[in-house]
Structures are given as C-alpha cells and as structure tokens.
Amino acid sequence: MNPQELLYWVRGTGLQISAAIFVFGMIYRMLHLALLGRKKSLAAPRGSEWGPGLRTMWRRSLVMPELSANGRFTIITGYVFHFGFLITLFFLSQHIDLLRAVLGFGWPALPRSVIDIAAILSIAAMIALLVHRIIDPVKRLLSDFQDYLSWMVTFLPLLTGFMLLRGIGFGYITLLTLHLLSVELLLIVAPFTKLAHMFSLFSARWYNGAFAGFKGVKA
Amino acid sequence: MSKLQRGINSFIEQIDGPIATFFTSCVHCGLCADACLFYTETQDPKYTPIHKLLPLRRIWQQEYTFWGKLMFRLGLSKPVTDAELAAWEPLVYDSCTLCGRCSLACPVGNDIVYMVRKMREGMVASGHAPEGLKGATQRAIGLGSPMGVNLNTVMTHIRNTEKETGLSVPLDKEGADYMMVLSSAEIAEYSEVFSAVTRIFHQAGVSWTMASDGFEGTNSGIQIGSSDLAAELLWRIVRAAERLKVKYVISPECGHAYTALRWEGPNLIGRPYNFQVIHITELLDQLRSEGRLRTEGLDETRMTFHDPCQMVRRGGVVEQPRNLLHMVAPNFVEMPDSGIQNWCCGGGGGVSANERAEPLRLKVFSRKKAQLDAIGVDTIVTACSNCRSMLLDGLEHNNMSVNVVGLTELIAEHLAPAAK
Numbered sequence: 001m002n003p004q005e006l007l008y009w010v011r012g013t014g015l016q017i018s019a020a021i022f023v024f025g026m027i028y029r030m031l032h033l034a035l036l037g038r039k040k041s042l043a044a045p046r047g048s049e050w051g052p053g054l055r056t057m058w059r060r061s062l063v064m065p066e067l068s069a070n071g072r073f074t075i076i077t078g079y080v081f082h083f084g085f086l087i088t089l090f091f092l093s094q095h096i097d098l099l100r101a102v103l104g105f106g107w108p109a110l111p112r113s114v115i116d117i118a119a120i121l122s123i124a125a126m127i128a129l130l131v132h133r134i135i136d137p138v139k140r141l142l143s144d145f146q147d148y149l150s151w152m153v154t155f156l157p158l159l160t161g162f163m164l165l166r167g168i169g170f171g172y173i174t175l176l177t178l179h180l181l182s183v184e185l186l187l188i189v190a191p192f193t194k195l196a197h198m199f200s201l202f203s204a205r206w207y208n209g210a211f212a213g214f215k216g217v218k219a
Numbered sequence: 220m221s222k223l224q225r226g227i228n229s230f231i232e233q234i235d236g237p238i239a240t241f242f243t244s245c246v247h248c249g250l251c252a253d254a255c256l257f258y259t260e261t262q263d264p265k266y267t268p269i270h271k272l273l274p275l276r277r278i279w280q281q282e283y284t285f286w287g288k289l290m291f292r293l294g295l296s297k298p299v300t301d302a303e304l305a306a307w308e309p310l311v312y313d314s315c316t317l318c319g320r321c322s323l324a325c326p327v328g329n330d331i332v333y334m335v336r337k338m339r340e341g342m343v344a345s346g347h348a349p350e351g352l353k354g355a356t357q358r359a360i361g362l363g364s365p366m367g368v369n370l371n372t373v374m375t376h377i378r379n380t381e382k383e384t385g386l387s388v389p390l391d392k393e394g395a396d397y398m399m400v401l402s403s404a405e406i407a408e409y410s411e412v413f414s415a416v417t418r419i420f421h422q423a424g425v426s427w428t429m430a431s432d433g434f435e436g437t438n439s440g441i442q443i444g445s446s447d448l449a450a451e452l453l454w455r456i457v458r459a460a461e462r463l464k465v466k467y468v469i470s471p472e473c474g475h476a477y478t479a480l481r482w483e484g485p486n487l488i489g490r491p492y493n494f495q496v497i498h499i500t501e502l503l504d505q506l507r508s509e510g511r512l513r514t515e516g517l518d519e520t521r522m523t524f525h526d527p528c529q530m531v532r533r534g535g536v537v538e539q540p541r542n543l544l545h546m547v548a549p550n551f552v553e554m555p556d557s558g559i560q561n562w563c564c565g566g567g568g569g570v571s572a573n574e575r576a577e578p579l580r581l582k583v584f585s586r587k588k589a590q591l592d593a594i595g596v597d598t599i600v601t602a603c604s605n606c607r608s609m610l611l612d613g614l615e616h617n618n619m620s621v622n623v624v625g626l627t628e629l630i631a632e633h634l635a636p637a638a639k
Contacts, residue, residue, distance in 0.1 A: 033236055033239050033240045034236065035236075036234075036235055036236035036239050036283075037235065037236045038235045038236045038237055039235070039486065041482070041485070041486055042485035042486050042491050043481065043483070043484065043485045043486065043491075044485075044491070044492075044495060044496075046535055057328075060325075060326055060327070061326075066253070066556065066560075067250070067253050068253050070249070070253075071250050071252075071253040074248050074250060075250070075326070078248065078326075133247075137264040138249035138252045138258075138264040139247065139248070139249045141264040141265065141267065141270060142247040142249055142269065142270060143247055144247075147246075147247050192284070192285060192286050194243070194244075194245065194246050194247070196243050197243065197244040197245070197246055197327055200243040200244045200327075201327040201328060203240050204237075204240045204241050204243075204327050204329055205327065205328030206328070207237045207240060207241075207328070207330060208322060208325075208328040208329065208330045209328070211330055211333065215482060215533070215535045216535035217531075217532065217533070217534070217535040217537075217559060218537070218559070219323055219559060
C-alpha cells in the first residue's frame with residue numbers, strides 16, 4: 001500500500017469503521033448505564049426530580065465556590081482546553097465540510113486566525129494539565145493508565161491537526177493520514193474509557209440534581 | 220462463603236445506574252479534594268473523596284465494563300483483597316462524615332457521598348467496619364440505644380419534666396397527631412429537650428405523644444452501612460407510630476436520624492409509611508408561621524447557626540432554623556459558607572462513635588474554628604445533638620469559649636409567659 005492508497009483507506013473505510021465503533025460503542029455504554037437503573041425511592045418527595053435534574057446539567061458547568069489554587073488552575077485550564085477543542089472541532093471549515101457531507105447540513109466557519117488561537121490554547125492547556133497531573137499530589141494519586149491514555153488520544157488529533165494546518169514537519173499527505181489515524185484512534189478509544197464522560201456527565205449531573213430536588217435541597 | 224466474598228458480592232449488588240454513571244464520568248480532576256475538610260485540613264491526598272471509593276471503582280470496572288471484565292477474566296487486573304479493604308477502612312469511615320459537600324463540588328456531577336454510603340454496605344459485609352461503630356450498632360440492636368439509654372432513663376426524664384413544668388408528658392397516647400422521637404444523645408446528655416418540647420407543644424396546642432417502644436431515632440445501622448440493621452432499628456419507630464395511629468413522626472435534632480427516618484426509611488422497610496415524617500425544626504417553623512408559637516424577649520448575644528449536614532445539605536431544611544432564630548436573636552450572623560455549603564462538625568456519619576477517628580476529627584475541626592474565628596460569636600445554635608457534642612468537644616480542644624445550644628431549647632427559653 002503506497003501513501004496515496006493508505007490515505008484513501010484511512011479517510012474511507014478506516015473512518016467509517018472507527019466512527020461506527022464510536023457511535024455504537026457510545027450507544028452501548030449509555031444504554032447499559034440507563035438500563036442498570038435504580039430503585040425508585042419510596043420516601044415521600046419534598047420536591048420534584050426533573051426540573052432540578054435538568055438545571056444541574058447546566059449549572060455544574062459554572063465555576064464552584066471556594067477553590068484552592070490547584071482547584072482554580074484545574075477549572076480554568078480545563079475550560080480553556082474544552083473550549084479550544086470544541087471550537088477547532090466544530091468551527092474549522094474543513095471539519096464543517098466533512099460534517100456537512102455526513103449530516104446533510106453545515107454552519108459558518110470561524111476565521112483561520114481564530115481557529116489557530118483556539119488550537120494553540122487548547123494544546124497548551126492540555127500540556128499544562130498533563131504536567132499538573134504529574135506534579136499535583138492529589139491528581140497523581142488518582143491517576144491510572146487510562147488517564148494518560150485518554151490524554152494521549154485526545155492530544156494527538158489536536159497536535160496533528162495543527163501541524164496539518166500549518167504544514168509543520170511532514171508533507172501534506174503524511175500529515176493528513178496521521179491526523180485521520182489519530183482521530184480514528186480517539187473515536188475507537190473514547191467509548192471504552194473515561195472519555196465516555198462526554199455523554200455520561202449529563203446523566204451524572206441529572207442524577208445529582210434529581211436526588212437533591214427530591215429532598216427539596218436547592219443545590 | 221468467605222467474608223471477603225460476601226463483601227465483594229455486596230459491592231456488586233450496590234452498583235446501580237447512578238454509581239456506574241458516576242464512575243464512568245469521573246475524570247480524576249481532583250476537585251472533590253477541595254470540598255472535603257479531611258483533605259483541606261490535612262493536605263493529605265489520600266483523603267480525596269473519590270479516592271476513598273477506589274476498591275468499589277475496581278469492582279465496577281471488573282464487573283460492569285467490557286474491557287475491565289475482559290482484563291479481569293484474563294488475570295490482567297488485580298482482584299480486590301482483604302488487605303486492601305482493611306487499608307481502606309479508615310478512609311471510608313474515619314475520614315468521611317457522609318457530609319456530602321463533595322457531591323456539590325464535582326464538576327461532572329457525581330454524587331460521591333451516595334457512593335460512600337453504598338460502599339459501607341460492602342465494607343460491613345466484609346467485616347471491615349470500625350470497632351467503635353460496631354459496638355454502637357450492637358448496643359442499638361441489643362440494648363435499644365447506641366449510648367445505652369433505655370426506657371427507664373426516658374421515664375426518669377419524663378417524671379422530672381412533669382415535676383418541673385407541671386405539664387403532663389403524653390406516653391403511648393393512641394390517636395395523637397404527632398409522635399416525638401429523640402436522639403440517643405438528647406436522652407443521655409441534653410435531656411432539657413424534654414421540657415422544651417413539652418412546653419412548646421403545650422403552648423401551641425399540639426396533640427403529641429412519645430412511644431415506650433419507639434423513642435429513639437439515632438440509627439447506627441445507617442452510619443455503619445448495614446441496611447438490615449438500619450431497618451431493624453427503624454421498624455421500632457414504624458411499629459410504634461402505626462400502633463399509636465399517629466399522623467406524623469417528629470424527627471429529633473439528630474442528622475442521621477432524619478436521613479434514616481425521612482429519606483432512607485421507607486426504602487429500608489420496603490414500603491411507604493402510613494404517617495409522615497417532619498423534622499422538629501420544620502414543625503416549629505410551621506407553628507411559628509401559623510402564629511401558634513409565640514416568643515418574647517430577645518437574646519442579645521452574637522449568635523450563629525451551624526447547619527447540620529443531614530438536615531440542610533442532604534435534607535433540605537435550610538430556611539426554617541433561620542426563621543426561628545430571627546424570632547429571638549437580633550444579633551444573628553451567618554458563618555462564611557453557611558447553608559448548604561456549610562462545613563461538617565467533623566463527627567457525623569458515625570465518626571463520633573469511632574474512637575480511632577478522634578485525633579483526626581479534632582485536627583480537622585480547624586475548619587470549623589476558622590469559620591467561627593471569621594465571625595467572632597458568643598453562641599452557636601445548632602439542630603443536631605451530635606453536631607452539638609462535636610462542637611463542644613472541638614471548642615474545648617481549641618480552648619475557645621463559645622456557648623453551644625440546641626435550637627429547640629433556645630426557642631423554649633423564650634416562650635411567651637402565658638404558656639410557661
């Protein structure tokens with residue numbers, strides 16, 4: 001297989017397989033969580049579950065009170081990473097073209113300069129978070145192989161994508177192939193690691209808000 | 220079956236949709252550490268709330284996730300061992316008061332304390348619960364009370380109250396509206412609550428009774444994490460309430476009694492109650508709003524309110540104590556982080572019954588001390604007798620001269636004279 005053929009496979013069959021693993025893997029994980037269910041409480045409720053559950057899904061995205069310096073660093077850097085990642089993912093014109101081909105509709109892209117800044121900030125935030133994971137005693141204690149694996153498979157698409165846009169290091173075909181391969185790796189790994197939090201965090205927040213709401217706690 | 224196996228089976232049984240969702244969502248960000256006074260006051264990373272759940276997390280991975288199952292079956296991941304659970308026992312019991320502050324802090328929304336409560340079920344089943352808490356639970360089951368008080372103790376208090384107030388204290392009165400339940404500590408140490416509720420209920424015209432076979436609400440079964448024992452303790456109150464055909468059971472000034480009675484109870488006994496549960500603070504505030512609770516005179520001392528975790532953050536009774544305090548305390552001030560973000564006294568969730576945890580509990584009292592130092596009060600009012608004991612203990616340990624009083628007694632002291 002020559003580089004052209006490899007790229008052809010990676011952007012065709014490879015992407016289809018990994019996208020299918022992502023979609024079906026995530027559906028399987030989320031369905032599994034939903035089906036595990038919970039026992040309905042027999043206690044008399046003081047408040048409702050749905051409203052507070054839905055509110056908590058949004059409200060937990062806001063910064064919490066009283067954090068240490070480490071906590072503030074995690075929150076701020078975490079925000080920069082997530083926003084940078086989502087901006088490059090959903091507002092780079094090439095990504096929108098691909099999504100339009102799949103979804104049948106698209107939306108306006110952001111200027112390249114904005115994407116560049118978002119990508120650089122996101123990459124820098126990820127590196128900072130990795131360093132923090134290693135030096136902060138709390139995070140170091142909590143971290144296992146999956147944390148580093150998840151970091152790596154999230155970092156590679158950002159890095160190769162940036163290199164591709166800027167033409168850094170390798171030729172266009174090589175960089176595009178590497179970028180697509182890294183994306184495929186992310187798609188395959190995500191449903192089976194903590195990266196599944198991209199979906200499950202909404203039901204986690206719902207449960208949290210619903211439990212509080214049931215008791216009439218205005219959290 | 221070995222005890223370890225029993226424990227592991229119990230862990231597997233405890234894992235439900237919420238727990239699996241919480242573990243799936245945890246990104247190991249460590250933000251829960253900042254919410255836990257055992258971490259903030261020691262800076263020891265092992266007290267990070269989510270870390271306390273590591274054995275349960277491993278069981279979840281090995282039993283409920285595809286790759287975890289595969290790795291475990293291939294022998295590529297370590298099974299949870301007896302030694303590991305022994306090592307985790309102090310983390311799950313000594314350094315967690317089930318206060319639930321971490322559950323408010325988690326950015327992905329994990330209700331961490333919900334998981335600690337469930338993890339304790341497996342810990343007890345595997346034989347890894349602290350001796351002090353085991354002893355308290357055995358006394359509760361065997362003698363009827365974790366602090367060893369019995370009906371004779373209660374009868375003595377009732378007689379003294381009747382002599383002191385000239386009012387009768389109804390016992391086993393069928394058809395009363397309310398059945399008053401007390402906490403172990405109230406009966407043993409804060410018996411002034413007897414005359415306080417007797418006088419308040421007399422003034423407000425509340426139809427009430429106590430029950431000779433269900434007078435104590437403290438539930439060590441909840442704290443140690445044994446649903447079976449918790450249910451056995453709870454049944455005493457349920458049977459008494461249903462025998463006396465009361466409409467309401469009044470939960471005492473005791474955090475975990477409220478959680479046990481109000482929220483866990485029907486699930487423990489497997490059916491809804493034939494009565495409602497109301498916290499004494501809720502009832503007093505209701506009487507106030509109906510104009511049935513009248514006070515006179517003011518306490519001019521600088522006062523604050525310590526929010527008991529199970530009543531406030533985990534129970535939703537937040538405004539009521541404040542409404543009551545405003546009747547009598549013109550110089551009431553809030554602590555920093557008051558309300559649902561309040562810091563625990565350090566002795567909830569069974570920690571106060573666990574002697575081994577005492578040095579750590581007193582150490583982390585520095586958080587409460589800092590809250591109090593920030594406002595400089597003469598009196599702390601609270602509505603949980605366990606918090607009250609823990610506050611007294613912590614204050615004494617730190618040579619701080621601050622009064623600690625129960626909310627019900629404070630109100631009773633200011634009852635309008637006509638009813639005295």
